Amino acid sequence: MTDASSAVTEALPEAGSKRRQIRPKAERRQQLIDATIRCIAQHGLSAVTMQMVTREAGLSVGIANLHFESKDNLLKETLRFVAEEYHGGQIDIMEGGDIPDLGERLDALLDFQLGRGVTQRQKMSVWFAYYGEAGARPVYQKIVSTVDRLAAQKLEALFTDIIREGDYSGVDARELATGYSALIDGLHLGLLVTPRELSKRRARAVARDFLRRAFPQHIH
Amino acid sequence: MTDASSAVTEALPEAGSKRRQIRPKAERRQQLIDATIRCIAQHGLSAVTMQMVTREAGLSVGIANLHFESKDNLLKETLRFVAEEYHGGQIDIMEGGDIPDLGERLDALLDFQLGRGVTQRQKMSVWFAYYGEAGARPVYQKIVSTVDRLAAQKLEALFTDIIREGDYSGVDARELATGYSALIDGLHLGLLVTPRELSKRRARAVARDFLRRAFPQHIH
DNA sequence: ACCCAGAATGAATGAATGTTCATTCTTGAT
DNA sequence: ATCAAGAATGAACATTCATTCATTCTGGGT
Numbered sequence: 001m002t003d004a005s006s007a008v009t010e011a012l013p014e015a016g017s018k019r020r021q022i023r024p025k026a027e028r029r030q031q032l033i034d035a036t037i038r039c040i041a042q043h044g045l046s047a048v049t050m051q052m053v054t055r056e057a058g059l060s061v062g063i064a065n066l067h068f069e070s071k072d073n074l075l076k077e078t079l080r081f082v083a084e085e086y087h088g089g090q091i092d093i094m095e096g097g098d099i100p101d102l103g104e105r106l107d108a109l110l111d112f113q114l115g116r117g118v119t120q121r122q123k124m125s126v127w128f129a130y131y132g133e134a135g136a137r138p139v140y141q142k143i144v145s146t147v148d149r150l151a152a153q154k155l156e157a158l159f160t161d162i163i164r165e166g167d168y169s170g171v172d173a174r175e176l177a178t179g180y181s182a183l184i185d186g187l188h189l190g191l192l193v194t195p196r197e198l199s200k201r202r203a204r205a206v207a208r209d210f211l212r213r214a215f216p217q218h219i220h
Numbered sequence: 221m222t223d224a225s226s227a228v229t230e231a232l233p234e235a236g237s238k239r240r241q242i243r244p245k246a247e248r249r250q251q252l253i254d255a256t257i258r259c260i261a262q263h264g265l266s267a268v269t270m271q272m273v274t275r276e277a278g279l280s281v282g283i284a285n286l287h288f289e290s291k292d293n294l295l296k297e298t299l300r301f302v303a304e305e306y307h308g309g310q311i312d313i314m315e316g317g318d319i320p321d322l323g324e325r326l327d328a329l330l331d332f333q334l335g336r337g338v339t340q341r342q343k344m345s346v347w348f349a350y351y352g353e354a355g356a357r358p359v360y361q362k363i364v365s366t367v368d369r370l371a372a373q374k375l376e377a378l379f380t381d382i383i384r385e386g387d388y389s390g391v392d393a394r395e396l397a398t399g400y401s402a403l404i405d406g407l408h409l410g411l412l413v414t415p416r417e418l419s420k421r422r423a424r425a426v427a428r429d430f431l432r433r434a435f436p437q438h439i440h
Numbered sequence: 441a442c443c444c445a446g447a448a449t450g451a452a453t454g455a456a457t458g459t460t461c462a463t464t465c466t467t468g469a470t
Numbered sequence: 471a472t473c474a475a476g477a478a479t480g481a482a483c484a485t486t487c488a489t490t491c492a493t494t495c496t497g498g499g500t
Contacts, residue, residue, distance in 0.1 A: 041355060042356060043356050044352070044356035044357060045266055045352060046265055046266030121355060128348065128351050128354075128355070129352035130352070131351070132264070132265060132345075132348045133264040133265070133352065134348075135261060135264070135348070135412055135413075136260075136261070136262060136267070136345065137264060145414050175425060178410070178426050179403060179430060181406065182402075182403055182405075182406030182410055183399065183406055184406065185402075185410070186403055189409070192351070192355055193355075193361060193364055194364070194365050194368055194369075197372065203402075206399045207399075213433050
């Protein structure tokens with residue numbers, strides 16, 4: 001939803017100030033999660049250390065184990081945050097009380113999925129760093145599965161509505177939703193790994209093309 | 221192309237035998253790379269240690285630094301192997317002297333990309349483990365980019381031929397190739413992270429659907 | 441002005457890991 | 471049978487990292 005780093009008034013640490021600040025638990029947690037995201041994006045999940053994260057956050061090492069009980073837990077909570085932020089944003093759009101027109105709602109979804117907020121290297125790096133470990137870590141799999149399933153259901157529902165409205169025949173909402181989700185994931189991957197070959201502009205064109213082919217009356 | 225583990229006669233280590241074996245350099249390298257793949261799949265890239273890999277290979281710790289100069293290098297070479305294996309297989313099919321019929325060639329490609337060989341958890345885990353680190357490690361990005369670009373060109377060429385043969389209009393080969401590649405990547409991701417939600421059967425149906433919508437005369 | 445609950449610190453600790461290298465062993469050539 | 475080249479070993483070393491906890495500090499309540 002809202003950008004994580006804007007949640008706190010504090011802003012950048014005032015250069016000279018070494019004065020110890022006491023802040024509520026929730027705020028410190030978020031501060032550490034934000035720092036973790038930046039560290040993962042810059043150094044890779046396997047190179048992240050507690051010292052690195054706490055220094056990035058401008059705090060001492062001990063504090064990480066005070067608010068999260070362990071490094072493992074900090075990483076887990078960071079994944080949960082990123083996953084919920086992404087899927088939450090999608091779901092808000094798809095439920096879409098704001099946007100009555102279904103075609104426009106589709107457009108808004110695409111804008112969100114391939115727009116500035118989500119396709120920052122930071123966010124995508126974190127996303128795929130965890131995917132990479134998911135094969136070996138059931139905890140990660142579970143976190144992602146949970147939010148994923150909900151988003152998939154909403155997308156299928158939206159597609160179902162569109163199919164009914166457009167009277168499209170020979171189209172299966174579920175299958176199409178699976179394909180569209182996979183396509184978006186694949187495009188994110190391309191943007192992350194081969195940004196030279198795939199521009200954001202082209203990624204959007206590709207996704208839009210997929211939707212146009214499926215729902216010609218709704219996307220022009 | 222051929223499965224990596226079948227390259228060597230040696231087979232599984234004879235249970236009791238502790239006798240030291242001397243083998244040519246190339247063979248030991250492959251043995252270590254295979255072990256690395258298994259370790260990454262089972263424990264995740266960030267948990268892999270040299271001791272773990274060498275034990276998995278049935279060898280001593282020192283040997284890894286004898287044949288690869290460092291852990292970093294072993295991981296790099298492992299990525300290169302997996303990347304070339306996957307893209308090499310694709311390219312062989314797409315160049316396709318074997319299969320003159322373009323529709324059948326497309327089918328063969330899809331079979332390869334979503335067939336038993338590639339969609340093993342082992343291979344997919346490794347694949348995405350590296351993608352996850354790619355954001356922070358230019359070396360990985362370069363390895364993947366290189367093989368990726370070649371495969372993308374071949375795919376675009378194949379699509380161009382199909383478009384010409386089928387006289388399809390309003391279709392851009394390049395854009396379609398980007399979309400198809402992204403779709404396949406996304407499906408692999410789904411198979412890895414949410415195998416409960418996405419079966420191999422359904423993944424194939426989704427990919428086939430994409431192709432059918434684009435080239436109705438070639439895929440039925 | 442004083443106090444104290446608990447937030448924050450960071451030096452210390454112990455466990456784990458990558459790398460080295462002196463030594464042992466194997467093999468093919470002589 | 472002998473030997474040298476070099477493949478293989480694994481104990482030892484230095485480093486790095488997560489975690490702990492005795493201590494310090496802060497700010498709201500009285």
